[in-house]
Amino acid sequence: MSALPESARVLHAHLHLMDRQVVREVDGRLLCKVDDLELADRANPYVKSILAGPLALGPRIGGWLGRLMVGATELLRPEEDPGPYRIRMHLVSNIGSAITVGGDPEPLALERWVRDHIIGPIPGSSGERPGKHSGERFDEHPAGHPGERPGKARPTHAGPTRLADIPDELRMSHLLDRVVIDPSGEVAGQVADVRLVQDGPLLGEATQALRVAGYIIAPSHTGQLFGYERARGGARPALVSAIIRRLHRNSVYATHEQLDPSTPDGPLKLRTPRDRLLSLTEL
Amino acid sequence: MKRMLAVTLGILTAIGGFVDIGDLVANAVVGSRFGMSLAWVVIVGVIGICVFAEMSGRIAAVSQRPVFDLVRERLGPRTGLVNLVASFAVNLLTLAAEIGGAAVAFELVTGINYLLWVPLVALMAWLVMWRVKFESMERVFGLMGLALIVFAVALWKLGPSWGELAHQVVHPPSDEGVPTYLYYAIALLGAAMTPYEVFFFSSGGVEERWTRKDLATSRANVFVGFPLGGFLSLAIAACAATVFLPVKAVPESLAQVVLPVGLGLGTIGLIVVIIGVFAATFGATLETALSAGYSLSQYFGWQWGKFVRPLEAARFHATVLVSMILATALILTTIDPVMVTEYSLVFSAAALPLTYLPVLMIANDPDYMGDKVNGRMSNTLGTFYMILLIVVSIAAIPLMLATKAGQ
Structure with a gap:
């Protein structure tokens, strides 16, 4: 785990x-x-x-x-x-x-x-260009940059940017907002956010991929989290923060292993009952 | 001099919000019907727009992210889209009205019907947005708009009973109904805090390449520009309260709005005020047309702005061009420009809270702001205004229907 x-x-x-x-x-x-x-x-x-x-x-x-x-x-x-x-x-x-x-x-x-x-x-x-004194940030392209030849699209070392369509279950948006059910079959809430940890497989030469580590599960229809539940101190509008925290007082965190991955469609199934998951406030 | 020129962005933005065509007339109507009894709303509005413009300017300086970028980022694509549709409608309706207003300024000078001036004004505005540097644009029209200070001079020349004006501040006239009073209060507050002001102001900050070093410039823009806008708005109302209120007349057109200046200062005053009216409406044309481009581009993540060649921000410039064409077509239907801005209030109701909430949230997010997050003062005022805006947005449409837009 x-x-x-x-x-x-x-x-x-x-x-x-x-x-x-x-x-x-x-x-x-x-x-x-x-x-x-x-x-x-x-x-x-x-x-x-x-x-x-x-x-x-x-x-x-x-x-x-x-x-x-x-x-x-x-x-x-x-x-x-x-x-x-x-x-x-x-x-x-x-x-x-x-x-x-x-x-x-x-x-x-x-x-x-x-x-x-x-x-x-x-x-x-x-x-x-309006403004000859433009900052370095927007200066000329290095010579030979494809951006200087409008209309001549060509594949770049970014790899082909257009492939055939991507299946739903491999889109992040498909994970977000999905309904989560308990092992008992009862609705446990919905995915409000996906926690990513940068320790996945190597991408390119030196970057590690952002691995899906777990899911923040909120009671259905509590709306967005806006990051207020993961407070790290500092000033914030007390009232807005209090309202959102109150709406999310029952939110929990499930690691990727605590969810059954064999459900590409329909609700995501928990392996661990909801009440044994970490509460967000403990995270 | 350089320091003075640095605040023209704030001045132009505020003129577009406080004394554009709809508000020139609305302020005069309010003054002639309610005296100075709605002055407090302008003050509340000035403080509100200062609070949020300061936050959005600070966000733009620290993170280079303009307001509609934040709207999409915090509210997500669906709620963001609701705001986009509402804001875009406000922009387009206001744009149509401003083109009409600038054309009316030409009519006042030449006597030639304003409809003939509409295409010319639209073409001029588009050429300015296509070719003129952002900074030159804001300086020329920001400074020209200052000509409206002539309303304050005229008021002083008219020599009103200052005691009477002060008395009006706390005594609303008894012959006007409460719903009408509230309707005008909401219309004035909505005008003071129109969302396109923060779209334009924060995008303007990015256009001028503000960085952390420019936080003082940003603040100066806010605290010079918006109070000045509020001051002009009060001066117009006071002129109308002095000239029209005692004779129970209500100004209906731009020609009548500038009448007190003619009475106080003669022909010279009239010339100056018409220059001011042209600059204000033309400046507001630029502000709303660019805001239409800014909001759409920033929602979808397109390259936007006048800091790159038009070729490199193609979708942005196409949006501005199409908005100009649509707005020109709308005003050429001979629809009354002032009435158009009244209806845009309906769309403001949805756009106001959905614009200022994300600004308040990001201004507290250390990921964006580092150590420049909101202080206690900004958060207290910001929360207060959020509540106020939600109340306003709920009350706006019922009040508009109940009072038949204040008639």
């Missing part, structure tokens, strides 16, 4: 990764949001890549609007079986208020299309 506390870096998928801005390291350009995360290895899952674009966001929005996003994208994309835009995790060089990625991932399909067909043809679109 994975021991607490872990010495490796601990992150929470929902709180620290999902919906953060992705920034290209070389020039500070904004690429996309972390619309979803792709997992690998069903038995001992770890985060393999960042997923973005309408094909990743659509299913998370859900409803007719989500289906419309996915449907329209599939219709317009030239590939036979298009998948979401993806960035491999080993390219991630920093996780902070934004996710910084190295290499030179190309912009998303829609950006390239709008650039080539709408904005590009308008006079002045490529003219002198």
Whole structure:
């Protein structure tokens, strides 16, 4: 059983990764949001890549609007079986208020299309950049950077960014919000966040993968956690904090081993009864 | 001089919030019907927007993350989308009204119908956003908007009974109903704290590449810009209270709003005030059009901003262009610009709490802020205003229906 506390870096998928801005390291350009995360290895899952674009966001929005996003994208994309835009995790060089990625991932399909067909043809679109004194952060690309040749997409050492679609059970969003049931079959709550520990298999040369270590299970319909249950002191608006803590007073933590992995669909099943799990306040 | 120019972002932002076309008229209407009895709302609004603009400016300086980025990050894609739709609607409706307002300023000067000026104003605004540096843009229109200070000068020239104005502050007129009074209170508070102000302000901070070293600049922008906006708004109301209230007249158009300045200062005053009105509405056009681009791009994580070439922020510029076209089309239907801003209040109701809650949360998150997290004062005021905004957003629509938008 994975021991607490872990010495490796601990992150929470929902709180620290999902919906953060992705920034290209070389020039500070904004690429996309972390619309979803792709997992690998069903038995001992770890985060393999960042997923973005309408094909990743659509299913998370859900409803007719989500289906419309996915449907329209599939219709317009030239590939036979298009998948979401993806960035491999080993390219991630920093996780902070934004996710910084190295290499030179190309912009998303829609950006390239709008650039080539709408904005590009308008006079002045490529003219002198406003502000000659621009900081180093946004300085010229190094020579030969693919970003300087609009429209010429080519695979980069990021690996192919578009593969066929990714099955639901390998998407982080599929784990979040899933219903969890007790061994007895009773509903124990739903997954509010996924705890990740950076001690998974090696990705690339030196980075270890973020392994799925456990799940924060909240009573159904208590809403988001916002990180307030994992207080590390410091000032915070007392009232907001108190409300969220009260809503989550019955939240528990289950390690990956305490859940039955053989349920790719439907509710996740606990191996250990809910009342024997660690309470969040003990974490 | 350099220090003075550094606060133009705050001035432009505040002008777009407090004295844009809807508020120019709304302030005058309030002054002529309620005297100065709603002045306290403007003060409450100024403090509220200062609290949250300070937080969002600090977040932008420390983490380079603008407000709508935070909305999506903290509220997730679904709730974030609710806010995006509401905010985008507010932006678009306000944008249409501002284009109309700037065109009316031209009509006042030339006598040529404002509808003929609408396409020209829209084209000018788009060219500014397409080509002009962010800093030049904010300086020109921020400083030009200061011409509205002429309302304060005119008030002094009109020589009102200051004792009477002070008396009005605590004595609402008895012939107006309580629901109408509350409706205008909410409309004024909503105008003071419109979400696009923090979208524009925090994105502007990123456009100007604020870092931790610029925290003082950010703060100066907040504490000069927004109180100035509130001051202008009060001056307009006081002018109307002096000229229109005693004769029981209610100004209905921009031409009547600027009338007290003409009475106090003559032709020179009128010229200055029309320059000010143009700068304020044109500045608000830029603010709302860019905010439309900012909010959509930041929700989806697209490259945005004027700090890169348009070619490198293609979806952002396409959003701004499409918003301009839609807003121009809307105002060309001859719809009344002032009425349009009244309806945007409905959408503000959803957007207000969903915008300021994530700001309050991130401003407390050491992952983003390091040692620059909120102090006790910011959190106390922030929580108070969160409660207030929730009350406002619940009450706004019923009050609007009950009073037929304050009639």
